[in-house]
Amino acid sequence: MDFRLTEExxxxxxxxxxxxxxxxxxxxxxxxxxxxxxxxxxxQALADQGILSLGIPExxxxxPADILTMTLVCETLGKRAFPLGIIYALGMITIRDIVQFGxxxxxxxxxxxxxxxxxxxxxxxxxxxxGSDAAALKATATFDGDDVVFNGQKMYCTLAEISRxxxxxxxxxxxxxxxxxxxxxxxxxxxPGVRFNKISKVGWWTVPSYEVYIExxxxxxxxxxxxINKGWPQLMANFEIERLALCAASVGAAEAAYExxxxxxxxxxxxxxxxGSYQAVQHLLTDMAIKNENMRNYIYKIAWMxxxxxxxxxxxxxxxxxxxxxxxxxxxSAMQILGGLGYTMDHRVQRLWRDIRLMRIGGGTDEIMYNxxxxxxxxxxxx
Amino acid sequence: MRIVVCVKITPDPGDLQVxxxxxxxxxxxxxxxxxxxxxxxxxxxxxxxxxxxxxxxLSAGPAQIATSKxxxxxxxxxxxxxxxxIDETLRAADTAATARxxxxxxxxxxxxxxxxxxxxxxxxxxxxxxxxxxxxLGWPTFNAVCRIEPAGEGRLLVERxxxxxxxxxxxxxxxxxxxxxxxxxxRLPTMKDILQAGKKPVNEWSLPDLNLAPAGDGVxxxxxxxxxxxxxxxxxxxxxxxxxxxxxxxYLSKEGIL
Numbered sequence: 001m002d003f004r005l006t007e008e009x010x011x012x013x014x015x016x017x018x019x020x021x022x023x024x025x026x027x028x029x030x031x032x033x034x035x036x037x038x039x040x041x042x043x044q045a046l047a048d049q050g051i052l053s054l055g056i057p058e059x060x061x062x063x064p065a066d067i068l069t070m071t072l073v074c075e076t077l078g079k080r081a082f083p084l085g086i087i088y089a090l091g092m093i094t095i096r097d098i099v100q101f102g103x104x105x106x107x108x109x110x111x112x113x114x115x116x117x118x119x120x121x122x123x124x125x126x127x128x129x130x131g132s133d134a135a136a137l138k139a140t141a142t143f144d145g146d147d148v149v150f151n152g153q154k155m156y157c158t159l160a161e162i163s164r165x166x167x168x169x170x171x172x173x174x175x176x177x178x179x180x181x182x183x184x185x186x187x188x189x190x191x192p193g194v195r196f197n198k199i200s201k202v203g204w205w206t207v208p209s210y211e212v213y214i215e216x217x218x219x220x221x222x223x224x225x226x227x228i229n230k231g232w233p234q235l236m237a238n239f240e241i242e243r244l245a246l247c248a249a250s251v252g253a254a255e256a257a258y259e260x261x262x263x264x265x266x267x268x269x270x271x272x273x274x275x276g277s278y279q280a281v282q283h284l285l286t287d288m289a290i291k292n293e294n295m296r297n298y299i300y301k302i303a304w305m306x307x308x309x310x311x312x313x314x315x316x317x318x319x320x321x322x323x324x325x326x327x328x329x330x331x332x333s334a335m336q337i338l339g340g341l342g343y344t345m346d347h348r349v350q351r352l353w354r355d356i357r358l359m360r361i362g363g364g365t366d367e368i369m370y371n372x373x374x375x376x377x378x379x380x381x382x383x
Numbered sequence: 384m385r386i387v388v389c390v391k392i393t394p395d396p397g398d399l400q401v402x403x404x405x406x407x408x409x410x411x412x413x414x415x416x417x418x419x420x421x422x423x424x425x426x427x428x429x430x431x432x433x434x435x436x437x438x439x440x441l442s443a444g445p446a447q448i449a450t451s452k453x454x455x456x457x458x459x460x461x462x463x464x465x466x467x468x469i470d471e472t473l474r475a476a477d478t479a480a481t482a483r484x485x486x487x488x489x490x491x492x493x494x495x496x497x498x499x500x501x502x503x504x505x506x507x508x509x510x511x512x513x514x515x516x517x518x519x520l521g522w523p524t525f526n527a528v529c530r531i532e533p534a535g536e537g538r539l540l541v542e543r544x545x546x547x548x549x550x551x552x553x554x555x556x557x558x559x560x561x562x563x564x565x566x567x568x569x570r571l572p573t574m575k576d577i578l579q580a581g582k583k584p585v586n587e588w589s590l591p592d593l594n595l596a597p598a599g600d601g602v603x604x605x606x607x608x609x610x611x612x613x614x615x616x617x618x619x620x621x622x623x624x625x626x627x628x629x630x631x632x633x634y635l636s637k638e639g640i641l
Contacts, residue, residue: 007452008455011572015573022568063574069574
């Protein structure tokens with residue numbers, strides 16, 4: 001088994017590290033977080049450097065890249081500038097859905113915009129009554145001549161006001177089976193009748209989330225993505241890669257926290273010796289390093305499976321469950337090693353600690369990951 | 384216009400390890416492009432884009448400089464092609480030997496209008512190879528170059544950042560210029576650049592190909608050691624200034640420093 005990256009992957013990551021050192025230094029990311037500002041300049045730098053073009057078809061300005069390469073990019077972003085990793089990961093589902101199902105006009109608008117530095121299309125799926133039970137959504141789309149009129153309310157719609165478009169999921173009110181009654185639309189965020197209310201969160205301060213109120217928002221019906229009433233399987237087609245990308249960003253965050261912790265353990269002197277010389281700290285660091293290694297291996301394997309068209313039905317859910325928890329634990333341990341310093345708002349670890357917690361909720365909760373993996377494992381056992 | 388940029392590939396100084404006796408080990412160091420040469424590559428690329436022409440990267444060293452990854456790395460930064468002169472005797476070549484080989488390679492490449500170098504190398508930083516290369520070629524040669532602009536057919540406007548002044552010169556070509564690190568910010572390779580790098584032409588020569596003898600030992604290195612690291616004592620002398628000053632004198636006397 002060859003664990004080496006390709007030369008191209010190594011060179012790309014080296015170049016990305018340098019780009020982030022120039023355009024997304026820790027001081028800037030801390031400042032943006034404090035001001036609750038979207039990282040426009042670093043995001044544009046990623047676009048200018050072609051990072052956002054990876055995996056997009058070349059006819060829309062894209063660059064060929066496999067899923068492992070994009071996973072490495074997401075991990076590096078997560079390590080050096082976690083919010084960029086999150087934003088990149090959130091785009092994985094909407095952008096890839098558009099690559100797969102969008103009309104040529106929609107692809108041209110969205111993909112060329114994304115490659116040029118637009119924020120990813122926001123996903124409008126969650127509603128007040130439809131969280132983990134996402135298929136319980138109620139937003140409607142009503143045809144009126146050549147137009148379609150939307151009504152409904154979306155929750156936790158991350159990036160909604162930052163993005164040019166929302167990928168809006170609606171239900172045919174007469175339908176029950178989500179595979180036959182949910183549709184996917186590209187709704188411009190400046191459409192009259194669309195309002196936003198920013199939600200205050202514990203973390204992700206540079207990656208804002210919104211309640212979105214949609215009242216008689218009218219657009220041409222050419223905004224349909226894919227087929228009418230086939231939006232649910234279309235969305236499911238790329239949930240797995242979005243979760244992988246969220247995992248990759250989380251691994252990066254855990255690696256960053258580990259870096260901070262091990263540096264501090266070597267430097268901080270208490271009772272006349274560096275605290276790293278005490279076994280209690282060494283045990284914490286060793287457990288953190290093991291978890292980081294396990295997480296990396298897990299995400300690389302899932303990426304490899306996807307690149308080889310192997311199904312990852314239960315594997316991706318197990319990976320998401322493991323990584324979300326392990327990254328949370330690693331960063332919590334880093335805060336423990338850093339002690340009071342780690343709990344201050346001046347230190348990167350407090351930000352990672354606040355930001356990482358959402359990974360056990362967003363993109364499918366821990367509990368939903370069990371619900372996905374468990375039945376699949378039992379099914380495999382019955383064969 | 385044909386521009387040749389000389390690039391040194393060295394063990395990465397960031398990977399050096401200090402042995403317990405203070406000597407330096409580079410055994411585990413990965414070989415990398417000398418940082419100072421990235422600005423020279425960028426300056427060459429910009430000129431080639433402005434004036435039309437090609438940029439050739441040129442490097443000389445032992446077999447370690449000829450790995451597939453290093454070739455791609457170098458070419459992904461912008462050169463159109465790469466020429467390597469490979470010989471084991473170049474591993475510890477001094478600046479005179481390096482300049483001799485680079486001059487031979489530039490002459491064999493032929494038709495170069497301009498040779499660019501970094502201000503020094505990441506490992507030894509003698510800042511000599513470029514100057515000696517210019518002398519061997521018999522071309523106008525300038526170091527400390529912080530700006531290069533086209534100045535009409537066969538000429539460049541060159542700005543030099545000197546200690547007490549900025550010197551502006553019109554330099555006839557061919558010439559050799561050594562650029563400073565603040566001449567530009569080198570562009571970073573994109574995935575497309577990296578993918579294309581693997582398809583660019585690479586030319587590998589030996590010293591006999593240049594009709595040159597093996598590089599001799601012009602310089603004998605007796606010893607290279609790292610400065611001894613001393614643990615800070617962390618003594619804090621607080622209290623009124625007069626008292627603290629008196630305590631400081633007493634402490635330094637006790638330590639045998641005064």
